[in-house]
Amino acid sequence: MVLPTRVWRFGIKPVVFAVALIPAAWLAYEWWLAFQGQPHDLGFNPNETSNRFSGDWALRMLLITLALTPLTKILKSPKPILFRRMFGLFAYFYVCLHMLSYIWLDMLFNWPELWADVLKRIYITIGMTAFLMLTPLAITSTKGMVKRLGAKHWQRLHKLIYLIAPLAIIHFFMMRKGFQLEPLVYGAILAVLLLLRLMPGRRKKLAKA
Amino acid sequence: MFIKNRQNWHISENDVTPERLYLNRRSFIGGGAGAAILGASGFAPGVLATPKRQLEELNFTKTAFDPDETLTPYDAVTSYNNYYEFGTGKSDPAEHAWRLQPKPWSVKVEGHVARPGIYDFEDLINMNALEERIYRLRCVEAWSMVIPWIGVPLSSLIKMFEPTSDAKYVAFETLEDKQQMPGVKSFFNVLDWPYREGLRMDEAMNDLAFIAVGLYGKELPNQNGAPLRLVVPWKYGFKSIKSIVRLNFVADQPKTSWKKSAPDEYGFYSNVNPNVDHPRWSQKQERRIGEFGRRETLMFNGYEEEVTHLYAGMNLRKSF
Known part of the structure; x- marks a missing residue:
């Protein structure tokens, strides 16, 4: 944290950006191999692998985004905030890949079937709702939009994330067969991240002092 | 004439791990000397670490x-x-x-x-x-x-x-x-x-x-x-x-x-039926492993002739 903000912003951030792109690059490369009819690492059911892989990373990016605010308290430094928008947008980026994987590669743009799925399968309905709610957050992530909305309205809008994240976890939990551990682990992490927000913050403490 | 079609999983006799080595695999991997022998003999460690039964x-x-x-x-x-x-x-x-x-x-x-x-x-x-x-x-x-x-x-x-x-x-x-x-x-x-x-x-x-x-x-x-x-x-x-x-x-x-775990999703009969969806996904189509597209799922998985009579008079939507 001793490093100057300049180094964080222009030195470390691009590196983190590149690293966060690696899963997407891997997925794209493997699909490219698969389409060429070459050996690939997507397994025997590439669509299933691709849906799950993109979904997993969307969730992870979402959890990282939500971890940054509590991290400022733990580290007693505002630096993690420098990464918050980037990870938020990465979460949206991976959600978009997830949608592309499902709508294009899995459903092959079969819109009637897709629509039937969205309406009929509760876990898809929930997933779609989360995606639709995340979209305005991505659109209003620019500095210009923050100004246009005003900080207060912007913040109120972005509180939607506290609804989106649990929906995403429920979507994950419902998609699995049986009572599986992995979604519960993601859920537990989310619960911790949300509970940390209830911890007394620095400002309050300072105000009291 | 007997023509033997070699499948890609066929391996020749000399690729087979000797039974003695296979049976001792754990003590073999455990020992430090084992690693040296592994290296010298050119065995991939992974092959021994997840031994396969000789079928x-x-x-x-x-x-x-x-x-x-x-x-x-x-x-x-x-x-x-x-x-x-x-x-x-x-x-x-x-x-x-x-x-x-x-x-x-x-x-x-x-x-x-x-x-x-x-x-x-x-x-x-x-x-x-x-x-x-x-x-x-x-x-x-x-x-x-x-x-x-x-x-x-x-x-x-x-x-x-x-x-x-x-x-x-x-x-x-x-x-x-x-x-x-x-x-x-x-x-x-x-x-x-x-x-x-x-x-x-x-x-x-x-x-x-x-x-x-x-x-x-x-x-x-x-x-x-x-x-x-x-x-x-x-x-x-x-x-x-x-x-x-x-x-x-x-x-x-x-x-x-499965019925015990989720009775609304899995029934006792669980016959393949494209007309009765799983509550969370459609059963109309399926993906044949190895293919990218989807195929239509067949009633009783295409074995209608052989089994339809077993379910005469039954409501397959109820008895799913």
């Missing part, structure tokens, strides 16, 4: 059970599996099932039969009567395969036990062993073990119902349910219970694992 070739006769469709490659059949006792991931069974000890094996037969008892594998399966049946396999998760199974009709086994008229259903159980199965734990379990399945007596006696002991001309790999498993091709894959240790001939419909 014996089986003698069998071909049958007319052949849908004349492209077979799913051996690799896919043996590395893309649902066998939750070894983990919930599709590659978990292939990775962990080496712990399973399929030899020696015995099956407990009880209930309404004239000849109950504990039968050794060798007494149950006449290795000279093996036949090959190429069946479609349709998983409830909407993917499918075409697999050449080797085995015997289930009815031939059942006749051996001489069920009485009180036997209305057959209940099956898979092995439950924490030592051999990392998915069977003491604290967090996906399903209530042991895994249980069942068939109505007339379903079990149907000519399609099959007990497989091999696939692709060899013994069953552990991850596919060694040493013996059920294959009921007109039902969703989870009905085809693996590594069977118990058969119970009962009067009432037995409780089956």
Whole structure:
């Protein structure tokens, strides 16, 4: 944290950006191999692998985004905030890949079937709702939009994330067969991240002092 | 002339790990000297770390059970599996099932039969009567395969036990062993073990119902349910219970694992039916492993002719 903000912003951030792109690059490369009819690492059911892989990373990016605010308290430094928008947008980026994987590669743009799925399968309905709610957050992530909305309205809008994240976890939990551990682990992490927000913050403490 | 078609899984005799080495694999890997020998001999450590059972070739006769469709490659059949006792991931069974000890094996037969008892594998399966049946396999998760199974009709086994008229259903159980199965734990379990399945007596006696002991001309790999498993091709894959240790001939419909876990999603019959959706996904179509597109799912997985009469007068939407 001793490093100057300049180094964080222009030195470390691009590196983190590149690293966060690696899963997407891997997925794209493997699909490219698969389409060429070459050996690939997507397994025997590439669509299933691709849906799950993109979904997993969307969730992870979402959890990282939500971890940054509590991290400022733990580290007693505002630096993690420098990464918050980037990870938020990465979460949206991976959600978009997830949608592309499902709508294009899995459903092959079969819109009637897709629509039937969205309406009929509760876990898809929930997933779609989360995606639709995340979209305005991505659109209003620019500095210009923050100004246009005003900080207060912007913040109120972005509180939607506290609804989106649990929906995403429920979507994950419902998609699995049986009572599986992995979604519960993601859920537990989310619960911790949300509970940390209830911890007394620095400002309050300072105000009291 | 006998022409031997080499499959890509065929390896030559000199690629086979010597049995002595295989049997000593753990002490072998454990020792520091082992690593040196491994390096010197050019063995890939991974090959020894996840030892594969040596699968014996089986003698069998071909049958007319052949849908004349492209077979799913051996690799896919043996590395893309649902066998939750070894983990919930599709590659978990292939990775962990080496712990399973399929030899020696015995099956407990009880209930309404004239000849109950504990039968050794060798007494149950006449290795000279093996036949090959190429069946479609349709998983409830909407993917499918075409697999050449080797085995015997289930009815031939059942006749051996001489069920009485009180036997209305057959209940099956898979092995439950924490030592051999990392998915069977003491604290967090996906399903209530042991895994249980069942068939109505007339379903079990149907000519399609099959007990497989091999696939692709060899013994069953552990991850596919060694040493013996059920294959009921007109039902969703989870009905085809693996590594069977118990058969119970009962009067009432037995409780089956998936039905117990989610009764609104999995029924006792679980016949492949494109018109009755799973609550969470459509069953109209399926993805044949190895293909990118989707295929239409067939009623009773394409075995309408053989099994439709079993369900005459039944509401298949209710009895799903």
